[in-house]
Amino acid sequence: MTDRIADIHGPRTPHAKGTVWPARIDQYLDPGVEETDVERWVQSACLLCSNGCGMDIAVRDGRMVGVRGRATDVVNHGRLGPKGLYGSTRWAHAGDRLTRPLVREDGRLVETDWETAMGRIVATSRALLEEKGPLSHGFYTSGQLFLEEYYTLAVIGKAGLGTPHMDGNTRLCTATSAAAFKESFGADGQPGSYTDIEHCDAIFLYGHNMPETQTVLWARILDRTRGEDPPRIVCVDPRRTLVALEAERTGGVHLAPRVGTNLALMNGLTRELFANGWVDDDWVAAHTLGVDDLRSTVEEWAPDKVAEVCGVDADDVRRAARIFGESTDVLSTVLQGFYQSHQATAASVAVHNLHLLRGMIGRPGAGILQMNGQPTAQNNRECGADGDLPGFRNWDNPAHVHQLADAWDVDTMTIPHWAPPTHAMQIFSYAEAGSIGLLWISATNPAVSMPESARIRRILGGDQCFVVVQDLFLTETAELADVVLPAAGWGEKTGCFTNVNRTVHLSEKAVDPPGEARSDLDIFLMYADAMGFTNRSGQPLIGWRTPEEAFDAWAAVTAGRPVDYTGLSYDRLRGPTGIPWPVNAEHPDGTDRLYADGVFPTDTDYCETFGHDLATGGTVTETEHRAMNPAGRAFLKGAAYTPAHEEPSEDFPLLYTTGRTVYHFHTRTKTGRSEDLNRAAPDAWVELSAGDAAERGIEEGDWVRVASPRGAIEVRARVGNVMEGAVFAPFHYGHWEPPADLGGGHPDAEHRLANELTMTVWDPVSKQPVFKTAACQVTRVRAGDGPAPAPTTTASAPDTDRPASRRRPPRPTEGGAPTTTTVPDRTPDYPLDPARSSEGSR
Amino acid sequence: MPHLTTYVGLADHSERTLAESFRSVADGHAHVADVFHTCRMLAEWSEANRAALAPIVERYGEADVEEPERLHAAGLARTRDGEVGLLRDLQDLHVLASLVQTTWTVVGQGAQGLRDKELLAVAEHANEQTSRQLTWLNTRMKSAAPQALIVAP
Known part of the structure; x- marks a missing residue:
């Protein structure tokens, strides 16, 4: 039995260079559930980071009760991490799941039925189209939907409405x-x-x-x-x-x-x-x-x-x-x-x-x-829900736009291709000005995750833009919406997603979603139906109803592109392992690595x-x-170095940088509802070097105020391993807290959001916001009554080179529920693995 | 080479006007983050071109002939408001940068004729940098235009 909170990476299976990575099967079942109690194991892959580990979901009595790594999968050879083990299923039966649509009445969100909620969206959408045209619509998605959902939304946005304002939180991540x-x-x-x-x-x-x-x-x-x-x-x-x-x-x-x-x-x-x-x-x-x-x-x-x-x-x-x-x-x-x-x-x-x-x-x-930071970020990029054209097509190449117009049977002019797609930060600026009048946010929580939070709250909460939020829970973002749609999550719907190294997995539906929650695909289809989008032949623009049909439509438009899915189908993906694209006639079993021939997709007529x-x-x-x-x-492209946009100054002498901890994913929507994960990192903190802490009279666990020109937080200090002159804050913590008996009830919930301090500025090419360079100052507020709530098992550990604080010794991070780890006698055969043919030869 | 001296002076002066105008637009649209930061960086590029030219201006001295009429273009002392205002300001910058670029082209031709390698190198590099400024202005106008023209309040 392994405590995977304390032992993050699990037991070692060392092996020599050039040999196949041994298999090791990790499994977690809810307390009280024995392996013999599991009625079904349903094939899927992990959705709690970008790695894309193959896993099976344990089902009993219509509930997801645990997970097991798939030993035969090329990605993980059976292993799972702490988030995958402890965090995959427990959010699904949390008491605060959204089960009915909500609409805003007299400033408050009240429950309603689907017809009313969708009716409001469609009425707003129609009125805006009439008055201002498609550029009044913006869509902001996620790195956690399925490929079928991104592609469907991409077709709605590009061929139904014709708006270039589509992006995902992938803009913040990949x-x-x-x-x-x-x-x-x-x-x-x-x-x-x-x-x-x-x-x-x-x-x-x-x-x-x-x-x-x-x-x-x-x-x-x-x-x-x-x-x-x-x-x-x-x-x-x-x-x-x-x-x-x-x-x-x-x-x-x-x-x-x-x-x-x-x-x-x-x-x-x-x-x-x-x-x-x-x-x-x-x-x-x-x-x-x-x-x-x-x-x-x-x-x-x-x-x-x-x-x-x-x-x-x-x-x-x-x-x-x-x-x-x-x-x-x-x-x-x-x-x-x-x-x-x-x-x-x-x-x-x-x-x-x-x-x-x-x-x-x-x-x-x-x-x-x-x-990538997220499990399905790759699909957002491939399918074009992030604004790019589907199939890595070039918006500046008329022939590529024609291919899509033909596939969708629409006029080329409908498809926005006159300029680069609008990036997320620009979409929010248009929403701020009201020139985007309908902003539809799916499966992401920008009120916590976007830079300069105060500004984002103002944009989402204002009257200038009608905000739709589609999520599992009433997140900090959903609280500000005009309509909230309850969505089915992973395990409650079927679809595919692709990991960092192009490996495509099928994730099957294991259980029904709660109440009236619907899959994101069904929600998008409901909108398309209600809007009556049609193609040039007068047929419905979206010609599919099921995830599998959506997948096949997607695979068809990838033909001849680098991201070729034409050799993939749901049947193929129900095999022992995920399969890396391109998968086509030339590479029927997929492709382990690209550019083996030193030929790159840079030809003018082919490039993205x-x-x-x-x-x-x-x-x-x-x-x-x-x-x-x-x-x-x-x-080979180079660029001259230039100093960061905000350099330290007398008032703000330190550099502020944000990041993750291993025990949480994003804004904790799922991981905060796993008791094991939440207990390991229950509350925000900030890390200082020993020198910067001493200079300010700050000791381990003291309450400190961290301020930048844009905002401030008050959290506890960890005297840790960050370099001198820099301050690290985890970005996971908004004001949402689990119930007190599940580890909630922290006094700093209203003033711990790391993005209060970050800047509205982005990279000139990728348009990714800059979260890691801002100037800040740290001041001591008052003494703490214990160590900082930061984990001791990670980069957030107390200063490695100095003895731990005697007055407030950090509590070791441990106490995860038992998991099992077994090493099989025989390592499975992994297709495409180069070590399998050269076993022992190197 | 009296008129080349005039044009070396024009290069210096028009780069200064362009740099000042980039800074005006940066400040006038400071809430548009990419415009703010990029315009400030591009102002520095113009200043760098002037710095590279400075020893040559020194060497050529003041022009002793009469300048052509209306030699210098006025910069953007005041910026405009809103999304359409930004678009129009970017257009003005494009006009100023075009003048800078053709000035460098003309100066480069003169340097060729004179076999002034130092001036030629300065003019060629400055010309490339101006192309990059123009490219950004064009890119930014293209992405701003639809929203500004069709939807902006």
């Missing part, structure tokens, strides 16, 4: 990943595979606290670093995370650049490759464009200058570059430390540049994983974008792109 791929390789699509972990000599994690964001993937890495012939780890993070400790343990490097200086560091690492002759000139000449410009862009970034700007040791820069330059196979992973920080796209593209300069792409062990100026976001024209004749070569 927009930079997609943007970086498009800039370097011509189209979105993860080049690497998780199987690269088994073959690499070094792993670079850029702004990626993987032990907390993707625990099962980190377990996969630990099974290498603790086995024979381990890879070295290089960690780029301002906090001394578990990644940093592993870097120290494996002879790698921990680089802690000053918040906001990622690009300066990347330019320095790139320069070292040139300066030391670690560039594969022949490969670069054959497969890339732009090497001369890149060389001159990074020329000034000698290690000493990097040290000065980033506050790192010049020798550490040299050592990290040497590890990259002298390893045969490097795997790089990137996440929010880059995506949500200053110069996000340029810094993420720089990771590609390093790989391209060494020709390290497209073979086992030499890979890139630009991560003609590209952008990384400094301004200005778009490259078709003519300019054609003149470069990329013809399958990747772009």
Whole structure:
């Protein structure tokens, strides 16, 4: 029996380089439920991070009562993380589920029936279309709906209404990943595979606290670093995370650049490759464009200058570059430390540049994983609910728009393609001004998750825009809506989703949703029916009623595109494992990694974008792109470092950065309703370095006020492992609390929202908001009566180098309900796994 | 080369006008976050072009001939309000940046004729930077236009 709150990553199964990652099956059942009580196991995959672990849902008496990892799945080989185990099912029977639609009457939300609620939406929608046209409509979705739902909404928005104002909270999470791929390789699509972990000599994690964001993937890495012939780890993070400790343990490097200086560091690492002759000139000449410009862009970034700007040791820069330059196979992973920080796209593209300069792409062990934060973010990007055109099509290419117009049987002019799609921050600005008069929000909680919360609350709560919210619970956002629609969640509906490394899973319906809650697909179809959207032939625009029919329609429009689903069907996905796209006649069993042939989707007629100026976001024209004749070569693109938008000042001398803890997902809508997870991280906190704390007379557990020019929070302080000059706050905590007997009732619920302090500013190319650079000040308010409520098992642990506070010793994070972990006698056979044919040969 | 001197002066002056105008638009539309930050950055690019030109202005000295009439364009002293106002301000910046760009083109031609490598390098780099400014202005206008023209209050 394993306590997976205390033991986040579970027991090790170490193995040698080049061998298959052993299977290990993790299982959790609700207290009092025995395995023999389970009536059915229903096939699915985990929805509580982007890793996409295959799992089965245990069902008894019409309730989801637990989960089990699927040993045969290529993603997780049976493992699950603490969120997947403890958080997957328990929200489903929480007492405060939305079970009936709500409408606002005299300022209050009151229960009503579906006809009334949808009637109000349709009346508003029709009136706005009449008065202002389709640009009055905006849709803001999620990274947690299913592919079928995104695609259906995309068709409604683009071909039914004709609005360019569609985006998802994926803008806050993975927009930079997609943007970086498009800039370097011509189209979105993860080049690497998780199987690269088994073959690499070094792993670079850029702004990626993987032990907390993707625990099962980190377990996969630990099974290498603790086995024979381990890879070295290089960690780029301002906090001394578990990644940093592993870097120290494996002879790698921990680089802690000053918040906001990622690009300066990347330019320095790139320069070292040139300066030391670690560039594969022949490969670069054959497969890339732009090497001369890149060389001159990074020329000034000698290690000493990097040290000065980033506050790192010049020798550490040299050592990290040497590890990259002298390893045969490097795997790089990137996440929010880059995506949500200053110069996000340029810094993420720089990771590609390093790989391209060494020709390290497209073979086992030499890979890139630009991560996602959410389980279905990839589908939002693919299907176009984020504004992009479905199938990685280029809005600036008339032939691509024609393909969609033909598929949907609508006029080309209906499909918005006159400019880049409207990004989330701009959608909210239009809603603020009232030029978007109907904003429909599905499965996300922007009142907590978007920057500068006070502004977002004002926009959602004002009269200038009619707000529809579709969710499982009455979130901080739903409280401000004009209509609230009760949605069915994961396990209560069927659909597919695709993880970070392109692996598609089918998630089957296990139980009925509560009360009158409906699936998001059914809600969108209900709206389409009521609006009477038709195609040119006069037939209903949406020609499908079931998830499976929606999937087949989606697969059909992917034909001939990089994201090819034509070889996939529900039947295929009911097999032992998820399958990575492209899946088509050429690759009937799927594709483990892209670009094995060194040919990239950059051809002018094929690419998803003609590209952008990384400094301004200005778009490259078709003519300019054609003149470069990329013809399958990747772009090496550089940019000059510029200081962050808000630098520390006398009044705000510290740098504020936000992030996650392992025990929660997003705004805790699900994880806060799992007692085990909630107890592990029950309330907000802020992390300070020992030096900054001492200077302010702050001790572990003291109540402190953290203020930026935009707002303030009052929470308890953890004297921890953040670098000097920086302050870390977890972004999960809005004012919602579970009932007191389930761990709620904290006095700071009204003043702990990390985004009160963040800025309204975004990356010029990916349009991802910057959550990780703001100036702040911390002052002591009063003494606490115990340690901070921060976990001790993670990067939030008390200062590793100093003895724990004697007066307020931190409570060890532990006490999760028992789970089981079994290692099967035989490791299953994983299709496409490169280690399976070379077992023992390396 | 008397008129080249005039045009070197025009390059300097029009870059200054453009930089000031970018800053005016940044301040006038400070609540539009990307316009605020990008315009301030692009103002610095214009200043950088002036800094690169400064030693050459010094070397060429003051023009001793009469300037053409109405040589200089006026900058954007005051910005306009609202989404349509922003669109119009971006158009004005585009006009000013176009003048800057053609000025650099003309100066570059003169530098070719004179075989002044230093001036040619400055003019070529500045011309590229101005192209990037124009590209951003064009991109930003294209995305702002539909909403501003059709829906904005």
